[in-house]
Structure formats: structure tokens, C-alpha cells
Amino acid sequence: MAHRWKNKLSRDDVTPYGAFMNRRQVMAGFAGLGLATMAGGKAQASALEPNSWEEITTYNNFYEFGTGKDDPAKNAHRLTTSPWSITIDGLVDRPGDYAFDEIMAAMTVEERIYRFRCVEAWSMVVPWNGFELKDLLDLAGVQDGAKYVAFETLYRPEEMVGQKFGTLDWPYVEGLRLDEAMHPLTLMASGIYGKPMPKQNGAPLRLVVPWKYGFKSIKSIVKITLTDKEPPTSWNKANGREYGFYSNVNPEVDHPRWSQATERQIGGGIFAKRIPTLMFNGYEEEVAGLYDGMDLKEFY
Ligand SMILES: Nc1nc2c(c(=O)[nH]1)N[C@H]1C(S)=C(S)[C@@H](COP(=O)(O)O)O[C@H]1N2
Ligand SMILES: [Mo]
Numbered sequence: 001m002a003h004r005w006k007n008k009l010s011r012d013d014v015t016p017y018g019a020f021m022n023r024r025q026v027m028a029g030f031a032g033l034g035l036a037t038m039a040g041g042k043a044q045a046s047a048l049e050p051n052s053w054e055e056i057t058t059y060n061n062f063y064e065f066g067t068g069k070d071d072p073a074k075n076a077h078r079l080t081t082s083p084w085s086i087t088i089d090g091l092v093d094r095p096g097d098y099a100f101d102e103i104m105a106a107m108t109v110e111e112r113i114y115r116f117r118c119v120e121a122w123s124m125v126v127p128w129n130g131f132e133l134k135d136l137l138d139l140a141g142v143q144d145g146a147k148y149v150a151f152e153t154l155y156r157p158e159e160m161v162g163q164k165f166g167t168l169d170w171p172y173v174e175g176l177r178l179d180e181a182m183h184p185l186t187l188m189a190s191g192i193y194g195k196p197m198p199k200q201n202g203a204p205l206r207l208v209v210p211w212k213y214g215f216k217s218i219k220s221i222v223k224i225t226l227t228d229k230e231p232p233t234s235w236n237k238a239n240g241r242e243y244g245f246y247s248n249v250n251p252e253v254d255h256p257r258w259s260q261a262t263e264r265q266i267g268g269g270i271f272a273k274r275i276p277t278l279m280f281n282g283y284e285e286e287v288a289g290l291y292d293g294m295d296l297k298e299f300y
Contacts, residue, residue, distance in 0.1 A: 048113060048125050049125060050125045050127045051126065051267050052267060053193055055266050056124060056126055056193075056201065057073060057192075058200075059124075059266055060072040060200045060201065061118065061120075061215070062162075062201075063167050063168055063172070064154075064163050064170075064219075065160060065161060066161065067162070067167060071162070072199075072200035072201075075161050075162070076198075076199035077199060078161065079154075079156075079160065079199045079220070081100075081199065081203045081204045082100070082204070083100070084204050084205075085097045085098055085099045085222070086100070086205065086221055086222055086224060087223045087224070088140040088223075089223070089225050090146070090150075090226040091143040091145050091226040091227060091228065092137075092140040092141050092143060092226050093140070093141030093142075094139070094140050095140070098139070100204050100205065103139075103205070104190065106135075106139055107131035107135055107188075109129050109131055110130070111127060111128070112127075112129075112130065113127045113128075114126060114185075114187075114208060114210035116208075116210065116214055116217075117214060117263060117277065117281045118215070119235075119243070119260075121260060121262070121263050121277075122266055123263040123275075123277075126192060127192060127193055128187055128189040128191070129190055129191035129193075130187040130189035130191070131188055132187060133187065133188050134183075134186070136188055136224075137149070137224075140226075142178070142226055143226065146178055146226040146227065147177065147178050148176065148177055148226075148228070148231055149175060149177075149178060149181040149224060149225070149226055149227075150173065150174075150224070150226075150231035151173065151174045151176075151218045151221050151223070151225075152172070152221065152222055153172040153173070153219060153222065154171065154220050154221075154222045155170050157170075168235075168237075168238055169234065169238070171222075172218060172219075172234045173232060173233060174217075174218035174233050174234065175230065175232070175233050175245065176209065176216070177230075178226075179290055180209070180287075180290060183286075183290065185210055185211065185283060185286055185287065186207070186208070187208040187209075188206070188221075189202070189205070189206055189207070189208045201219070202217075202218075202220050205220075206219040206221060207219075211248060211280040211281045211282075211283040211284075211286075211287045212248055212249060212281075213249060215234075215247065216247050242255060242256050244299065244300035246291075246296075248287075248296065249277060249279070249280055250279060250280070250300070251277040251278065252279075252296075252297075253296060261276065262275060262277055263275060263276075263277045
């Protein structure tokens, strides 16, 4: 399934914040709905209005900086993001440490406006800048035996003050099946609103998997390992009954402690009301095929 996005930008084409704001409604009609809408010939104005910079950068989950929603914005300034490199190892042809600058020079950054649904049943719409994870994996050369991709966040308790506490088993780790990782919707994000990724949002590079609950979108990645075994994931290790490996957004599979049928939109203001949660967070047409024949209640 080849996706071609209307909003392909070169990495030199950094959109000024103001200019972006002016055309974001147009972009939402294209990028947010993806190819399905375009193919249907109906590029109708979408309801996918991005959240504000303020909302996206002050209401965060990043337990390395504390468990409060405003802790990351307060504490993440301590994080040193330069120099930065990502170790890519395991079943790859070209293992090694890939410097952030080297990665960015090789990638084409584009803008993707995606729904973002936290397992806690709140949601935002975020205008990410990034490149397809597939392009980075191709750079390293995935070997035949690889079936999964494991990700790891930085472990640096001097700067990540939340790591001084045993909230989670640090470092934060996540994983995807290889076909999920290679899917064109799966993004390595380096920014939002045309600006470099704010530290509280996972600078300098974080994963974005829009059809899965937010915790799969691991931040501040320092290691990517190609493997033939399903890798451990932080929230599954913390509570395997509540958080599975797949964690696809699914309004029909409730969290043991709350319903996943609806969600609260962040920043709704006086119009705030819960909206129905969509199967695969609205990306069913694009990704349902990845799970053909799988029992989505068993593989939650
Ligand atoms: N390393 C790391 N990555 C993480 C988290 C975290 O605590 N640590 N939180 C996850 C959760 S639960 C969510 S909802 C999203 C939040 O991303 P945002 O703050 O950019 O909205 O990041 C995910 N990635
Ligand atoms: Mo989350």
C-alpha cells in the first residue's frame, strides 16, 4: 500500500509558525485523513483541527520528568539533546551509532497531522514533522530474520529527574512488529509546528504510531534493535493485564479500569465534549490489514 502525501516537504522547507497556522486547515483536510479521503475524491474540509502549540507542549506524559501532566514542561529543560546519536543494532547490515545530524541529513522531513490518543482516554491532534521510520531502517539495512523492532529511551537520571524514582523500570522501552514499523504511517518525529521537537515532547527524535495508544510512541530514542523475538515493553512489564504489546486503539476493548469507547479532546474549551473513539484511532483503512485474522481482544 503506497501512500503519497500531499504535504511532502524537503528538510529545508521549514514552515514558519505563522504561515503554518494560516494554511493548517487546508493541510488538515489532506494529511489528517490520509489517502483514503483523497482516493475517494472528497478532499472535504476535515474536523481535524490541530491542537495549539501551548496545549501540545504543556500537557504531556513523559515519566522520566515526573508523572504530572505539567512536570515534563517544567523539568525537561535539563535534558542535553546535543550531541545525540541513536545506536541501531541487532539484525541489520550496517549496525552502529547514527548521529542525529547524520540521520537528518539523510531523511526527508514532512509534515503529518495525526490524531493522538492516549490510553488514558484523552486525545489531541498534532502537526508532527518527521520522516518514515522505514527510511531510517532502510538506512541500516534490515536483515531477513528480523521480525520486531525494539526501541529504548535515554537513561540519564542526572537530567531525567523522574528516573530517580522507580515509577517504571528504566530505561523506557517499546516495540513494534516489523510490518508495523515499516508501515508508511509510522513516523520518527523531529518536530512539531515546523519547529524542532520540544524536549517535553521527546527531543530530538521520538516515535509516532498514530493508530496505537500514545505510550507506544516512545520519546527521546537512543537505541533501535532489530530482533526475531517480541521485545519487552515498559507498560506491559509494569502491568501486563492492562497494557498489551499491540495496544491498538480499539473502542471495543476496554481498559480493565475504564471504557475506551470515547475520549476527551484536550483544549476543547467551552465546546469540550467526549467524542467517540475510532477503530485504530481513525486509521482503520490504512492499518487493519496488518491484523487480518488476529483476535484483537486476545492480542490487545
Ligand atoms: N520515554 C517515554 N516515552 C513516552 C512516555 C514516557 O513516559 N516516556 N509517555 C508515553 C505516553 S503515555 C504518551 S500519551 C505520549 C505523550 O506524548 P506527548 O507528551 O508528546 O503528547 O508519550 C509516550 N512516550
Ligand atoms: Mo499515554
